Amino acid sequence: MISLGILGSGSGSNMQAIMDAIASEQLNARIVIVLSDNPDAYILERAAKNGIPTRIIDCGDYRTRFPEEAQRETARQLKEAGVGLVCLAGFMRLVKAPLLEAFPSRILNIHPSLLPAYPGMMAWEQAVTDGATESGCTVHLVDEGMDTGPILAQARVPVLPDDTAATLHQRIQVEEHRLYPETIANHAATLEPQLPPEGGR
Numbered sequence: 001m002i003s004l005g006i007l008g009s010g011s012g013s014n015m016q017a018i019m020d021a022i023a024s025e026q027l028n029a030r031i032v033i034v035l036s037d038n039p040d041a042y043i044l045e046r047a048a049k050n051g052i053p054t055r056i057i058d059c060g061d062y063r064t065r066f067p068e069e070a071q072r073e074t075a076r077q078l079k080e081a082g083v084g085l086v087c088l089a090g091f092m093r094l095v096k097a098p099l100l101e102a103f104p105s106r107i108l109n110i111h112p113s114l115l116p117a118y119p120g121m122m123a124w125e126q127a128v129t130d131g132a133t134e135s136g137c138t139v140h141l142v143d144e145g146m147d148t149g150p151i152l153a154q155a156r157v158p159v160l161p162d163d164t165a166a167t168l169h170q171r172i173q174v175e176e177h178r179l180y181p182e183t184i185a186n187h188a189a190t191l192e193p194q195l196p197p198e199g200g201r
């Protein structure tokens with residue numbers, strides 16, 4: 001069984017989908033820690049309600065940057081909790097070397113577009129503004145870039161003529177909640193459950 005650490009900044013509906021997949025035994029995992037850069041994020045409340053330990057990531061006065069010191073401390077806390085796979089679930093800061101080196105091939109992200117289309121923030125709004133006829137979601141391994149890492153799985157949804165950013169996001173999220181737990185299970189099956197001490201695969 002793999003131990004998951006979740007990083008999120010918002011509502012945490014993807015984490016809820018992961019918890020549901022664990023409860024229905026579709027995903028052989030446990031969530032051992034949830035970290036957020038936003039002390040008011042609902043993801044923290046969801047975790048607490050389910051008895052999962054939570055931590056706040058202190059990014060000081062930086063609104064969007066993820067300072068190196070905060071990344072090192074996050075890696076330390078994830079390791080202390082025994083995390084074998086890190087799942088970004090609506091986490092809105094860019095992960096860089098300190099975390100990537102601590103968890104090689106062990107950080108996944110869910111992004112609300114068919115990457116490489118529409119990386120970055122509010123991808124669903126970008127798709128509507130751009131007049132796209134199709135969008136979806138992508139699960140990928142995290143690298144140094146913005147939503148650029150190797151793609152593991154995608155799901156497609158249509159963009160309907162009367163879609164708003166909100167209605168498209170809702171349709172995408174239905175697919176996210178199915179795709180993310182499934183892809184976590186598939187990726188976890190390629191890994192040793194425990195992170196080797198030297199940090200390799």
Ligand code: GAR
Pocket residue numbers: 008009010011012013014015089090091092110111112120121122123173176
């Ligand atoms: C999800 O749609 C996720 O794909 C997106 O934020 C939302 C979080 O929802 N992530 C990104 O845009 C990352 N670039 P949730 O908090 O309800 O899971």
